[in-house]
Amino acid sequence: MSNHPNQAQAPVRPGGFGGGPPGGRGAVVPKVRAKNRMATIKRIWSYLNRQRTGLIMVYIFTILNAVVALIGPYLLGKAIDSAIIPHDYGLLVRFCIMLGGVYLLGSAVSWVQAYVMTSVSQRTVFELRRDLFAKYQELPIGFFDTRANGELMSRATNDIDNVSNSLNQSVTQLLNSLITLSGSLVIMLMLNVPLTVIALVTIPLVLLASRKITGLSRIYFKNQQQYLGELNGFIEEAISGQKVIKQYRREEAETARFRGMSSELNKVSIKAQIVSGLVGPVMNLINNLDFALIASVGGWMAFKGLATVGVIVSMLNYAKQFSRPISELANQYNLIQSAIAGAERVFEVMDMPSEYTGEQPQELQRVHGEVIFRDVVFGYQADAPILNGVSFEAKPGEKIALVGPTGAGKTTIVNLLTRFYEINSGELLIDGRDIRELNKNELRSQLGMVLQDAHVFSGTIRENIRFGRLDASDREVEEAASLANVSGFIARLPQGYDTMLGTEGTTLSHGQRQLLTIARAILADPAILILDEATSSVDTRTEMHIQQAMRTLMKGRTSFVIAHRLSTIQDADRILVIQGGQIAEQGSHEQLLALKGVYHELYNSQFKHAVQAG
């Protein structure tokens, strides 16, 4: 059976990343395009808006924060004019206390605002990530065939982190900036119109500079996300392919490739940071020019008695407050750009058609297990058929073996049975019903798979067997293990059924894993079975155990066995010899031998091989 990511265990678990083999080395990461920025922002907003109460609190505290900040300079000016210049110490002390109170209140309010905003944004990205993962579970196997696992993981981590960072800062800053801008402008106009006009002189310069810089940095940020995704894909493949890398001593070559990719990422990241980092200094320069201009003109006005010193100090402070939001907005723009780029990559996946769309829940009685393929044509790409008119029948409870050279289409045939892929033409019937009329969920609950690449999940042995049927009792789990010939081995483990498997637990041998997946399938009790005979060498005793467990499993079920050694399928009710996507021969072992055709040849060559090896 070919080693595609479409391998699942009984019962069929949709999708799931991390477990499967690499999904295409160096897979092309779809280009990140700013398709519809407004639509993306609206969509992020719709997520954010679910935290209504939190958001309202954020608004209130942000407004409070901005207003408090606006009061400070005004009080400062007043203190100079009415307390310092007339030498009124009592009033000065009162102003100082007021100012201290205002700044203290400002700090407290901004802390609460940050706290509430963090919980709102974290909750938002939690939901976004949850929905993305749920989507991954719903996508058809074909989606995973062409994408690297790491790249898909990157969308659920880095891209969503970008959204989170931006939400954390941008929502409050945007509102704050807006209030500060308009508030400062109004107060400045009230205090001194000519100085306000001077403060506004540099605004076009600020806008022009920020536009230029952010336009450039946006491109680099998008590239950065894309390269990061590719790099993640590469790392994931290099880790899952460690054995192959080591065995072929490709460590250095892989490291060199990594270095190449990583340095590309480095370059675009540096460019993105350098360009976006320009915003601060450029804005500062323009602001300082403005500050100097107001100070000079203000000083001159004070000399001429056209304005008081207090007003000028207030104006200088407001001018600073006024330009701060503009440069902050420019900075936010960068952050928002990178969040939008991330969100687009997330929504791109979310918008992929789910394989369950339009399916109505269906009460599917346990099928008898009759399977009919009639002139089935199928290709993974519509214009390149792999199966060219496959027809055969399996009666309930029959054992059907699929044999044939590698790449002939054996796995493809069983992939159609699970509806991992849809047939192009012809008919595929289960108990006389067109497979396309059956709800995939219900259909798959009738099917069990035991594959060569026996997959166990992180968790206990008990949980791994119970994966076959979640409501099974401990007793049923243990019975299944016993039928699968694995209970003796489990009993010898110090923690028995509670032994942890996976990243932090015991590592099982291939044969043991295979037996566990057989137990899982026994527990699931499917009407139709798909078995991929193990080709990897397990010791003779384990192999005997596996064969025996498989026989127990097959009893009373329609079984499709993808066989690599003809010796194990001689008792099959029917053997299908697949060649070039067609059934070259079919019949029982004896019938096929008598035909003296492809099977006969295959059998003889294996037999000779076995004799020579013996």
Ligand SMILES: Nc1ncnc2c1ncn2[C@@H]1O[C@H](COP(=O)(O)OP(=O)(O)OP(=O)(O)O)[C@@H](O)[C@H]1O
């Ligand atoms: N997900 C896929 N996308 C595109 N082509 C595929 C995919 N899976 C298999 N193929 C192609 O379909 C053909 C049949 O593959 P299949 O896996 O069915 O062969 P097989 O008979 O099971 O081979 P093996 O004994 O080596 O496992 C091959 O040419 C293969 O390259």
